[in-house]
Amino acid sequence: MAPEETRTTTSAPHPAPAPAGAPPADAHRPPAPRAWRTRLMVVGIVLAALNLRPAITSLGALLEEVRDGLGMSGSVAGLLTSVPPLCFAVFGITAPRLARRFGAGAVVCAGMAAITAGLLVRPYAGGTAGFLAASALALMGIAVSNVLMPVIVKRHFPDRVGSMTGLYSMALALGTSLAAAATVPMTESLGGSWQTGLAVWAGLAGVAVLPWLMLVRDRGAEPAGPERQERQAATEGRSRSARVEPSAPLRITRSRTAWALAVFFGLQATAAYITMGWMAQIFRDAGVAAGTAGLLLAVTMVMGVPLAFLIPRVAARLPRQGPIVVVLGVCGLVGYAGMYLAPAAGAWAWALLLGISNCAFPLALTMVGMRARTGAGVVQLSAFAQSTGYLISIPGPLLVGVLYQATGGWGVPLALMAALMVPQIVVGVLAGRDRTIEDEAAARRPRGTDRAHGVGH
Numbered sequence: 001m002a003p004e005e006t007r008t009t010t011s012a013p014h015p016a017p018a019p020a021g022a023p024p025a026d027a028h029r030p031p032a033p034r035a036w037r038t039r040l041m042v043v044g045i046v047l048a049a050l051n052l053r054p055a056i057t058s059l060g061a062l063l064e065e066v067r068d069g070l071g072m073s074g075s076v077a078g079l080l081t082s083v084p085p086l087c088f089a090v091f092g093i094t095a096p097r098l099a100r101r102f103g104a105g106a107v108v109c110a111g112m113a114a115i116t117a118g119l120l121v122r123p124y125a126g127g128t129a130g131f132l133a134a135s136a137l138a139l140m141g142i143a144v145s146n147v148l149m150p151v152i153v154k155r156h157f158p159d160r161v162g163s164m165t166g167l168y169s170m171a172l173a174l175g176t177s178l179a180a181a182a183t184v185p186m187t188e189s190l191g192g193s194w195q196t197g198l199a200v201w202a203g204l205a206g207v208a209v210l211p212w213l214m215l216v217r218d219r220g221a222e223p224a225g226p227e228r229q230e231r232q233a234a235t236e237g238r239s240r241s242a243r244v245e246p247s248a249p250l251r252i253t254r255s256r257t258a259w260a261l262a263v264f265f266g267l268q269a270t271a272a273y274i275t276m277g278w279m280a281q282i283f284r285d286a287g288v289a290a291g292t293a294g295l296l297l298a299v300t301m302v303m304g305v306p307l308a309f310l311i312p313r314v315a316a317r318l319p320r321q322g323p324i325v326v327v328l329g330v331c332g333l334v335g336y337a338g339m340y341l342a343p344a345a346g347a348w349a350w351a352l353l354l355g356i357s358n359c360a361f362p363l364a365l366t367m368v369g370m371r372a373r374t375g376a377g378v379v380q381l382s383a384f385a386q387s388t389g390y391l392i393s394i395p396g397p398l399l400v401g402v403l404y405q406a407t408g409g410w411g412v413p414l415a416l417m418a419a420l421m422v423p424q425i426v427v428g429v430l431a432g433r434d435r436t437i438e439d440e441a442a443a444r445r446p447r448g449t450d451r452a453h454g455v456g457h
Contacts, residue, residue: 037215038156040211040214040215041152041156041215042164042167043211044105044108044208044211044212044215045149045152045153045164045167045168045171046167046168046171047112047171047207047208047211048108048111048112048145048149048168048208048212049149049168049169049171049172049175050171050172050174050175050178050204050208051112051115051142051175051204051205051208052142052145052146052172052175052176053142053172053175053176053179053276053301054119054175054176054178054179054201054204054205055084055115055118055119055135055138055139055142055201056084056176056179056273056276056277057176057177057179057180057183057276057297057301058179058180058183058197058198058201059080059135059198059277060081060180060276060277060278060279060280060297061179061180061183061184061280061294061297062183062184062187062194062197062198063077063080063081063277063278063280063281064281064284064290065194066080066131066194066198069194069195070127070128070131071128072128073405076128077401079398079401080131080132080135080277081273081274081276081277081278081397081398081400081401082273082394082395082396082397082398083132083135083136083139084139084142084273084390085269085270085273085390085391085393085394085396085397086390086391086394087135087136087139087140087142087143088139088142088143088146088269088386088387088390089143089387089388089389089390089391089394090143090387091139091140091143091144092143092144092146092147092383092386092387092390093383093387094144095107095143095144095146095147095148095383096147096379096380096383098144099148099151099379103216104148104151104152104155105152105212105215105216106212106216107144107145107148108144108145108148108149108152108212109209109212109213109215109216110141110144111140111141111142111143111144111145111148112141112145112205112208112209112212113141113209114137114138114140114141115138115141115142115202115205115208116202116205116206116209117137117138117202118134118135118136118137118138118139118140118141119134119138119198119199119201119202119205120199120202121134121137122134122135122137122138122198122199123194123195123196123198123199124195124199138205143390146386147382147383147386147387148382149168149365150165150365150368150369150378150382151375151378151379151382153165153168153369154369154375154378155375161316161366161369161370162312162313162315162316162317162366163312163313163316165312165316165362165365165366165369166308166309166310166311166312166313166362166366167309169304169308169309169311169312169361169362169365170304170305170306170308170309170362172304172308172361172362173301173302173303173304173305173307173308173362174302174305175204176276176301176304177298177299177300177301177302177304177305178298179201180276180280180294180297180298180300180301181294181295181297181298181301181302182298183197183198183201183294184197184290184291184294185291185294186200251441252380252381252384252437253384254440254441255437255440255441256430256440257371257430257431257433257435257436257437257440258371258381258384258385258437259388260427260428260430260431261364261367261368261371261381261385261389261431262384262385262388262389262392263388263389263392263423263427263431264325264360264364264367264389264424264427264428264430264431265364265385265386265388265389265390265392266388266389266390266391266392266393267389267392267393267420267421267423267424267427268358268360268361268364268389268424268428269361269389269390269392269393270392270393270396270397270420271332271357271358271360271396271417271420271421271424272358272361273393273396273397274396274397274400274413274417275297275300275354275358276297276301277397277400278397278400278401278404278413279293279296279297279300279351279354280293280294280296280297281293282339282343282410282414283296283297283343283344283347285410286343286344286347287344288343288344288347292347296347296348296351297351299348299351299352299355300351300352300354300355300358301355301358302355303352303355303356303358303359304355304358304359304361304362307355307356307359307362308359308361308362311324311359311362311363311366312362312363312365312366315363315366315367315370316366316370319434320432320433320434321363321366321367321370321428321431321432322428322429322432322433324363324432325360325363325424325425325428325429325431325432326425326428326429328356328357328359328360328363328428329357329360329421329422329424329425329428330425331353331354331356331357332353332354332357332417332418332421332424333418333421333422334353335350335351335353335354335357336354336414336417336418336421337418338350338353339354339410339414340410340411340414340415340418343410357421360424360428363428364385364389364431367431367432368381368382368385368386370436371431371435371436371437372436372437372438373436373438373439374438377436377437377438380437381437396416396420399413399416400413400416400417403416
């Protein structure tokens with residue numbers, strides 16, 4: 001790994017200019033400053049990933065208390081569980097434009113600050129409307145960071161996409177499970193107020209702001225990003241294989257792979273947010289104690305810690321990711337069937353199986369990095385797949401709440417969850433095929449267009 005890191009961080013063809021008065025860079029320049037920045041980047045990625053789900057799973061663990069405190073009906077609570085994918089769809093699409101203007105690191109830094117402010121304000125905002133508005137602020141920060149994490153990994157660790165995606169996916173799963181497991185006992189130890197139990201997670205988000213502040217202030221040491229390198233290559237007439245220049249952007253909506261990945265992302269997000277928002281309540285209604293129900297949700301989430309590190313590494317070595325998609329989908333089907341037949345008796349087994357199934361998320365992130373060849377392609381694909389996917393996932397948690405209130409039980413909602421797993425497997429297999437969106441764009445482009453736009457093979 002050391003040779004890969006050295007090659008990745010020292011072979012950029014156009015290094016950033018040295019500050020005024022500094023000695024000129026040469027081949028013998030010591031790599032320590034850049035190595036220090038790389039380590040700080042890893043810390044920043046891990047801390048950011050830790051904060052991408054506690055806003056959601058901490059609420060899931062205390063949903064009954066929040067409903068009682070704010071006077072919510074089941075339908076309104078379903079709307080509350082649909083807010084995360086709605087915000088991810090609306091705000092995630094703005095991430096590429098913000099990153100081009102301010103830089104990906106600056107946008108992630110602002111995202112961590114928004115998460116901190118939203119988590120701190122929402123328990124004390126007063127009323128359902130204020131709670132939703134403050135939640136939306138935190139979720140806006142999560143949305144832009146969601147989209148830009150694969151971009152940052154592809155840009156700074158191009159030779160280690162699988163391992164770095166696994167690292168931040170593992171950190172994301174750890175933050176998710178930690179919030180699910182610790183929120184209820186921490187709330188009790190802090191006096192029993194659900195407001196305090198939710199607000200405490202703002203502290204973790206505040207810590208994540210610090211490394212990104214340092215990275216943003218150290219912009220001069222940052223290597224040229226893909227967009228800058230592509231503009232320089234165009235200026236010097238050095239077009240490379242399958243590189244699409246900014247003047248000829250990919251038509252992402254014409255890519256079948258992009259659509260398959262977006263639908264796969266949407267269906268796995270539907271399952272994930274239904275699980276995070278309602279799973280603890282399903283167990284509580286089956287007679288499981290509140291603390292145990294939160295722990296079961298935590299078990300489901302914590303399964304992603306080792307698997308989120310393992311699955312991307314395995315997936316990155318396979319030309320096709322379809323077999324992994326099938327295994328995860330089957331685990332989900334068995335888990336939902338078990339929750340319907342024996343929710344309390346087999347609770348731990350169903351929690352484990354659904355935890356395995358939820359690892360479709362790191363798999364989807366890995367495929368984002370694998371289905372695009374260029375940095376610009378990853379930006380477009382990440383924004384499209386995540387924003388479209390989260391848009392697709394919006395009705396799921398809301399529909400579960402409506403069905404639960406209409407039927408008075410969990411049989412119909414669980415049948416819906418199981419039914420959605422079938423198309424998830426199908427589109428996942430399609431998204432896992434060995435091809436890239438650049439290849440599809442080249443195949444669809446009329447003859448002569450490649451030469452006109454400077455795209456070579």
